[in-house]
Amino acid sequence: MVKMEQPGPEKVIKQSAYDEKWWNDWVMKGGWRPEAWKIIEMKDGPTLTSLKTERFMIIHRPHANMFNHSYGKVSRFFEGLLEGKLMGTKCPKCGLVYCPPRAHCFNPKCRLAETTWVELPKKGVVHSYTIMAIAWPSMAHLQPLVGAMVRVDGTNTCLPMTMRDIDPEKVNIGLKVNIHISKDAKGDLLDVYATPAEEPKAPKRTEAELKRFREDMDKTREWVKKTFGTKTNK
Amino acid sequence: MANKKVAIVAGAISRFDNPRHTLQEEMCAEAVRMILDDLPNLDLGTWVKEQDTAACYSYFSDILEQQQCMHWIINDYLGLSGLPQYRVESGGATPIDAVVNAALWIRSGLFKQVLVVGWEKMNELHIQKVNEAIAIAGDTDWDFVSGFTYNAFYATLETRRMHVFGETEEDLAEVAVMTHNNSLDNPYAQWPAQHGFGKITVDDVYKSRLISWPYRLYECAMTSEGASALLLTDAETARKYTDTPVWISGVGFGSDTMRPGDRPDNPAWKGLFPEDEKLWPGHVERPLSPYPDLTNFGAFRTAARLAYKDAGIRNPRKEIDMVMVFDPYAGVVLAGLEDMDFCKRGEGMKLLREGVIQPWGDLPCQFSGSLTAQGHAVGSTSIAEVVQVYWQLSQQIGKKWGAPKRQMSKARRGLIQGHGGTGCQAGVVILER
Numbered sequence A: 001m002v003k004m005e006q007p008g009p010e011k012v013i014k015q016s017a018y019d020e021k022w023w024n025d026w027v028m029k030g031g032w033r034p035e036a037w038k039i040i041e042m043k044d045g046p047t048l049t050s051l052k053t054e055r056f057m058i059i060h061r062p063h064a065n066m067f068n069h070s071y072g073k074v075s076r077f078f079e080g081l082l083e084g085k086l087m088g089t090k091c092p093k094c095g096l097v098y099c100p101p102r103a104h105c106f107n108p109k110c111r112l113a114e115t116t117w118v119e120l121p122k123k124g125v126v127h128s129y130t131i132m133a134i135a136w137p138s139m140a141h142l143q144p145l146v147g148a149m150v151r152v153d154g155t156n157t158c159l160p161m162t163m164r165d166i167d168p169e170k171v172n173i174g175l176k177v178n179i180h181i182s183k184d185a186k187g188d189l190l191d192v193y194a195t196p197a198e199e200p201k202a203p204k205r206t207e208a209e210l211k212r213f214r215e216d217m218d219k220t221r222e223w224v225k226k227t228f229g230t231k232t233n234k
Numbered sequence B: 001m002a003n004k005k006v007a008i009v010a011g012a013i014s015r016f017d018n019p020r021h022t023l024q025e026e027m028c029a030e031a032v033r034m035i036l037d038d039l040p041n042l043d044l045g046t047w048v049k050e051q052d053t054a055a056c057y058s059y060f061s062d063i064l065e066q067q068q069c070m071h072w073i074i075n076d077y078l079g080l081s082g083l084p085q086y087r088v089e090s091g092g093a094t095p096i097d098a099v100v101n102a103a104l105w106i107r108s109g110l111f112k113q114v115l116v117v118g119w120e121k122m123n124e125l126h127i128q129k130v131n132e133a134i135a136i137a138g139d140t141d142w143d144f145v146s147g148f149t150y151n152a153f154y155a156t157l158e159t160r161r162m163h164v165f166g167e168t169e170e171d172l173a174e175v176a177v178m179t180h181n182n183s184l185d186n187p188y189a190q191w192p193a194q195h196g197f198g199k200i201t202v203d204d205v206y207k208s209r210l211i212s213w214p215y216r217l218y219e220c221a222m223t224s225e226g227a228s229a230l231l232l233t234d235a236e237t238a239r240k241y242t243d244t245p246v247w248i249s250g251v252g253f254g255s256d257t258m259r260p261g262d263r264p265d266n267p268a269w270k271g272l273f274p275e276d277e278k279l280w281p282g283h284v285e286r287p288l289s290p291y292p293d294l295t296n297f298g299a300f301r302t303a304a305r306l307a308y309k310d311a312g313i314r315n316p317r318k319e320i321d322m323v324m325v326f327d328p329y330a331g332v333v334l335a336g337l338e339d340m341d342f343c344k345r346g347e348g349m350k351l352l353r354e355g356v357i358q359p360w361g362d363l364p365c366q367f368s369g370s371l372t373a374q375g376h377a378v379g380s381t382s383i384a385e386v387v388q389v390y391w392q393l394s395q396q397i398g399k400k401w402g403a404p405k406r407q408m409s410k411a412r413r414g415l416i417q418g419h420g421g422t423g424c425q426a427g428v429v430i431l432e433r
């Protein structure tokens, strides 16, 4: 008979400050009771040819959440961010290198082989990009914000990240980049960003496209200025 | 191969708009009521007794609905408690998945009829939270928290298409002009409900705000509320209701990686479509798996080829008369036409530029206005598109739209494609009269 054992209890190695009480109170706040209501009138009906005026009551009903999430067997990557390291995994059978890492190789030939950890260079190449005029609220002050799918050197995958210190007009596919990890890493992918590692060469644009592009960037910066004051990224 | 023929005998839409303020179950009841109006012989009272009918429910987000198991409410509200029911959920692919599943259920012989009902509520949360609820269909550890929204991911896919194949901002704007103007006679569409009934131009698209370059507001799907319903039956049952059913002659579905960044070197796709790998241009570094890379949607390809095999279609460009590509973003129309073999890879823009996919061309696409103009009430979207193609093929556009000039008289076969995520899952349904 093979001996069984119990996996727990969990042993905390280290942890960052967490005001658990404050967050628990926040999670419970609201609790689905209506905060307010309004009664409105609007036309409705199943087609635009059959509308009738209807009366609706609308409530404002809050609830909040906090997820206690484990990064599982790829936790090493996120622990790496706390140490300023970029970690990936490598399949011992087929040699594919993953960042985002996988604990098991997804090459069908490898029969879900377990991978091993490798430290990756903080360098890569832009595989594709966009310029966000609507970014996450926490990053809205950085708009227009370049988002790039970056192939980390030596990997077989692309990692999405934002770029800094680049004129949005100049970002292009093939641009070599340096990858940085925030000094105050929080432990998610937003800790990672890229800057150009070479003089960027703008993609070809017609005169009309370039004019429109610049107008779009100006409008976006104006909005940022109006919303957040004068501190913009340009 | 099909062991049972599957017929569509009725379809209905409760229009897309935002907000609708009407409850999910009420919008679903509006749609099912229209089916009951169309089929005086239909007696819901016999369904529970006979146990030969199932209900297949389609909605995307428990978060947007503020309700888990919303379909239990719908099923109850429609008076169908006691009926075998189930729900499908696969992001944006949810409603096409529902139609595919319902068709397979009938083919299995277990059920004579399947009622498919789809809906979505998208106006209850702050718009940022709506975007979040949609975006968490992306990998929440690796994609969602990179700072990218879905807008941004699709934009990087399109940027890659522009770089590799030479698609232009004007192509994207032209697609948006086509979809918006297509929606103007459609009484189920959100665009005219909110913006009126005048045509738009490329300049109007350029004037719409930048979302995530190269995509502008008018090139992105609307967020919508609405519902739609379809009644599918086997061939024998169809005769009870109609002499002119439309047949579901082919279905297919497929998948690709969760994260688009994992596609360029994906070992599972390497060498799978050599003809498309050959079309990789010399000026761009060649990934290990050049198809689909980020330029195309491999899941559309596998889903479509499965459906063509199922329907016995050899040359989709010749044998299919109208197409509805699931287009959360304008460029997906062009990529989708390539992936579904309507043209070679990189030539979707040619079909657009030559007018082939316009209402007056020989492969009209997106005639309802699709996601950018009819709207995108996620769980309802592709069911509504199937309904629209069903109305075309059964010559009901005059009656259902009140716009007989929009009826395509000669069309025999139509294709409806749907997908979720960044093409993580796709489905294709082929209708035939």
Ligand SMILES: [Zn+2]
Binding pocket: A091, A092, A093, A094, A095, A096, A105, A106, A107, A110, A113
């Ligand atoms: Zn391997």
